[in-house]
Amino acid sequence: MNRLGKIISFIIFNLITVTAINAQDISIELGPDQIALNQSFTITVKVEGETLKSYNKFPDIEGFVKRGTSSSSSTNIFNGQVSRSQSVTQTYIAEREGTVSIPPFTIVVNGKEISSPGKTVRVVAAQQRQQQKRYDPFGSDPFEDFFGRGSGATEFEDIKEDAFFALTTDKDEVYTGEGINTTLAFYVSDDNRAPLQFHDLTTQLTKILKKIRPKNVWEENFSIENIRPEPINLNGKRYSVYKIFQASFFPLNDEDIVFPRVGLEMIKYKVAKNPSFFGQNRKEDFKTFYSKPKTIKVKPLPDHPLKDQVAVGDYELREKINSTKAETGDSFQYEFGVRGTGNIAYINEPAIKKDKNLEIYPPDSEERITRSGVSVMGTKTFNYYIMPKEPGIYNLSDYIQFIYFNPMKKAYDTLQSDYILEVEGSSLKNKSISDASATGLFYDRIENESNEVEQFTDFDWLKTVVNIFIVLALGISLFILFKKS
Template sequence: MGWIYRRLNALFFLISIFCMAVTSQAQDVKIELGPDEIGENQTWTITITAANERLSNYGDFPDITGFQKRGTSSSSSTQIINGQISSSQSVTMSYVPTSQGTFTLKPFTINVNGKPISSQGKTIKVGGAVARQQRNDPFRSFFDHDPMDNFFNNDRKTEFLDVKEDAFLALTTDKREVYVGEGFTASLSFYVAEDNRAPLQFHDLGKQLGEILKKLKPENCWEENFNIENINGEPVSLGGKKYTQYKIYQAELYPLNAEPITFPSVGLEMIKYKVAKNPSFFGRNRQEDFKTFYSKPKSIKVRKLPPHPLKDQVAVGDYKLNEKLSTPNLETGQSFSYEFNIYGEGNISAINKPLVEGGENFDFYDPNVTQNINRRNNTVTGGKSFKYFGIPKEPGDYNMKDYFKWIYFNPKTESYDTLTSAKVVHVTGESKKNEHIQANDMGSFYDRINTESNNLKSTASFEWSKIFVNIFILAMLVISAIIIFKK
């Protein structure tokens, strides 16, 4: 029986190696760039996709000359094929062209899940405006054409009636008043009552939505777009009445200044069918017509932040601190890592690095930055991590709160708050201050300053030598000229 166990063990070993190989190959992180050419009314994108692993963090997206960042969106998918499960997560940064022309995205690198992912860049050509593709139409399956319209040739006249619709277009926000930098959710939706009897259908929605958003999106706001891919009906209740909500746009907006945010009235053209007064089984029972639904204008009041020396620099939101220290026990000259992770609800992209003061006791280097943004349940949450590397120069016990602090404004408490470290490090060893001074030695030239005489010396001898040389050159030119003329 021993040979059976040996063969089984070998078989399990081969299977485990095969599974590890498959897993390592299945995990993949890549950067996808948008097309080579777009219209000036289109957006260009950079997408980070992580296959079969969680997209836990990522660095900043590059800036592109000729484009403005319009915000990020995220998505995830899971597939089960023949019992094999595969999943992917992605985050997309949208760029809006500022003018027509040809622009170059230089090669860049983004840290994704702690690993650098590189892209070779691309040349992007921005041309004139183009027509957008039509989105999925959720009404089409409900109000499609009569399949028997062309089966029989019906010449009789049919009278059609215009049925009053019970539907409307509305822009809604979850807040009426916000502080500068405080986020609020704006949604544009089409509502159809449960007892509506007028047949309705979306028409050329993609092209219409592009024009609507040009008017609707405020210029003085940073946008985190939820990027609605498919328009699906969702039952809601308004004033005790049941409706189906078709959400066509949703974004979290963050005011950049104290100017009021105004949303103008926008129109959405729908196909509205007239119905036959005397419907028949084989006849034409409806007639296509159009109606434009208009939203009501809306305004959001923006309040200035309370007085503070850093009110124009601080982030706004509800944040907390998560920190990591590689080791609390150090020796002078020994490097260590410290991670200052800010997370919570707010504009994650606007989070700046904390104030760091190393003083005479530490040397701190510029941090590695990673961030993750989640858009769900009508809110934007996430985190931004700053990983520092430092070197202690003096022995002693040090509170990291004396060196790292991050100030922000919390709109929920309407007050400023500070995230400070709770970590303590113990440093032993000899002082390294003198080594730092030696490393900045200016050289022997400056060492001789104190020993050299500071008496002034005349440079007249140098002036006489210049005059003598000039006379000699002039004499040679005269002699050369005389010889030439004699010949």
């Protein structure tokens, strides 16, 4: 090709590049048509020309198992114009060899529906991993001859990163049973110039959690599925936070919780000292970022007869009843709901006072838990059937009470009903389930009866009558027998 042809080719390539940079495009990229059993398949959502603000769930694929997500971003400057590209990748692992069909699917990205036609992927036997030279699409410069630079080696420099890895908690001191919200996150300053990227995050996170998960705690996991940057201001400086794990831990005893120092390995690229337009401008390297160790002081609850049984949290009562007036023998349907912030799963049934005049049957229970921000919130509801046996006025606060410890007030508190029942009708005290005698039910009498062995002398007269009857019967039988003879 002569020099004029090279110039024309360069101009055409330049125009194509500028057009691509100015375009705003959202796309879905699927992995290869064939993978080995020990290789992963990926689905990537890529956004160019705008910020990746939101996206919904990646599809579930029969024959594949999800194995975490990763995200990356890059910024390019060309002829004074800035082009940003962001992507998030869902990784899948094949369950077995064979053919996996990925049906067409849609993902909502930045409020727009982006469709993929799907495809068929062939899964073959696992392949032996070999040390191969990594393919580098930017390893050579097709226009080196045009610019006359030859094949000299590119020098790279390590740019100091403005980023850190941290384990943070919302409290430094808690009571036994009080929640500690714990977050593992990677922080990147808006002023950072060093290119960074996550890698093998699922494997790393599994090892990290084995080290930091405390013993003797109840865990409420916030289940982070998608790692997205969240803006935050620290000491007047803006950062993007990438949360990789978040959970609330509720200590079951007063042993201090110790979080050790853990490391997260990141891909950190070295940048070419003299970048070329089409050449290799960065080189992959690795750096491990370490969190600082942290200890949470756990305090025992103040002395109380129920200190080892009560729930801990900030709760309020939500109650309902179908009626406050009824006849003896009719039932009330009563709902006692404990709502608030704390370990909802640990809430036990309220204390019930037993009374022969007001029978309260064991409840059905239901719980709803929400994990939001840095709190675990929810409601645990107990549904009761209450049957009055005697007319009168009954204050439910005397019969059903929920005692708990409020760490905000640093004191024990009690939730009790505001309902007052008005019962009319005749007494059921002299009646049993099957119209038993006035002495009452067997189970009502059993507590008042003696358990000593007694001799039943009152029945001697009955024995005498029976013996006389037997003698008379025997005499009549003998008389009839001899008469016939």
